[in-house]
Amino acid sequence: MNDSDDDATQLSAHALVALQEFYLDQQKKQYAEFNSYFVGSIEENWQLSQFWYSGETALRLAQEAIEAAGSGGRIACISAPSVYQKLKQLWNEEFSAILLEYDRRFSVYGKEFVFYDYNDPLNLHEDLHPHSCDIVVVDPPYLSEECLSKTALTVKYLTKGKILLCTGGIMEDLAAKLLSVKMCKFLPEHNRNLANEFHCYTNYESRLDLDSIV
Template identity: 80%
Template sequence: MNDSDDDDDIRLSAHALAALQEFQLDQQKKEYAGLSNYFTESIEEDWQLSQFWYNDETALRLAQEAIEASGNNGRIACISTPSIYQKLKQLWNGEFSAILLEFDRRFSVYGNEFVFYDYNYPMNLHEDLQPHSFDIVIVDPPYLSEECLSKITLTVKYLTKGKILLCTGAVMEDLAAKLLSVKMCKFLPKHNRNLANEFRCYTNYESKLDLDSLLNI
């Protein structure tokens, strides 16, 4: 066997490895999408836990925003936003990662991407969650109260490298600005069921959620 044959073998091996990796990634994407679809259909809102799912269009838009804002190989932390996390799993392409911090243990099916979270104990976090280790934190506090937002703020500031996407009632605008330095976006999020309180999104960075063209998705 001459040097040319050796080179051909190396090229074949590299090509075979790349093909295998592409196949494995495709299989993972299908598994994640299937799992996400299953739980989107099977897990219903629990109003006792103050759960209100976003409609599909809103969940998709917020997931896309989080992916873009997190950058290449970004890390996304979803706090009390399971419907957005599920949409992220459907969109997963191997170029970002996401975890879900959630009180509802039904979502523990997501394995080590699920972290039990109780906002009453905002710094009682898993040891694997290092400070400032997520490119963006997207959060929807379960209650419209100063106590709830104030406690969750501690978690958000601990986890984020800087970017924050907050979803909560319009009545929380002043407190949100004070605690998290976020501004209300023009984008109007919608839920599967109508809420009594006006609901809005807030960011502390320049976001496409503030473009007029996104007002009526």
């Protein structure tokens, strides 16, 4: 073996190491991106009345939203970041999702994050056109008539028809009046126990009305 052969072998070894480092870096980036979508990767802020769903509930609601949206469907999550996060874990090219949220920490999700303040319910990003979402999943942050009434304006603006609402049992009558939704049998659970009885409501025939988490 001559000197030029030695140089080629060394170059090849260096190139292999560089390639391995590149792939490792890519894997780390992909892992970090996937990990950022885990429920709880952004901690609850109780001052903003944030209470994340359990992993099982987030999965069930995400699966329901995907099925309801249909192939090529668009899903909007209003004040429901843990459902959005689970949707991103399940993501494939058959649906898309956006998150409307007041907490700007969720802007790490890039263009799919839309700043949203229920106090100004129709002040939305210009790309959010009327009736542009196949289903809206919504969890108003406060159990109050004002919060639900204002949030309902956003829901009706965005949805093509289907609504999946998660809120307290005390809001049942108002929810039915504003959004024509009915309470489902499925009982959503949170990572932390809530003092208020919590329910899911839909305005369409849903698998959530078949059973609850066992």
